[in-house]
Amino acid sequence: MDRIFPMTRAAGLERLAAFLEHGGAEYAGSRNFDLGPEASSTTSALSPYLRRRLITEAEVVAAVVAAFGDEGAKKFVSEVFWRTYFKGHLETHPAASTGYLALAAEGHERLTAESGLLRTYKAAVEWHTGIDCFDAWARELTETGWLHTQGETNGITSVPRPGRKPCSTPNNRPVIRQYTPPPLAPGGMTPSNSQKSSALTATTAPLARR
Known part of the structure; x- marks a missing residue:
């Protein structure tokens, strides 16, 4: 496409x-x-x-x-x-957005003080996490400004957790995965997919979704 x-x-x-x-x-x-x-x-x-x-x-x-x-x-x-x-x-409900942006700003401030967090962040935005599907989606997003809505959702949930393997389906592009909603953002709404991808979209064209 x-x-x-x-x-x-x-x-x-x-x-x-x-x-x-x-x-x-x-x-x-x-x-x-x-x-x-x-x-x-x-x-x-x-x-x-x-x-x-x-x-x-x-x-x-x-x-x-x-x-x-x-x-x-x-x-x-x-x-x-x-x-x-x-x-x-x-x-x-503007607090849902402004509160999330405030949290994101706090996170960016932590990058200057926590070297381990900075390394993890750079690995994510430079497509070098070692999680194939996440790296493929991150690269697609930063190179094209486009990410399928499933990539937005699954890219966030592809990080391994106890008892769960990282995505490893054919071509390293799982098409349907279970999505666990994140905690409520200020104002009572969960962050949108576009908000959750903000770290990767800061320097790219706007997302195109549905």
């Missing part, structure tokens, strides 16, 4: 048309599978355009329903509604 996202309305409409033609019909069944950076995305990759209001949720939903009908579009529409709901929640 082309990971370049020109920020124009025409490009957003082109991306929407490509989704309707090539992946929209299979979205409900395939969206949880990350097929790798060279394959076609199983998500729509419309978030950069929705975020910047180059296209709107209303016209995206209308196009998908027109193409696949109410039932065929149901899962995609629910994801658009979830995105809108969560964005609204953050807007009305």
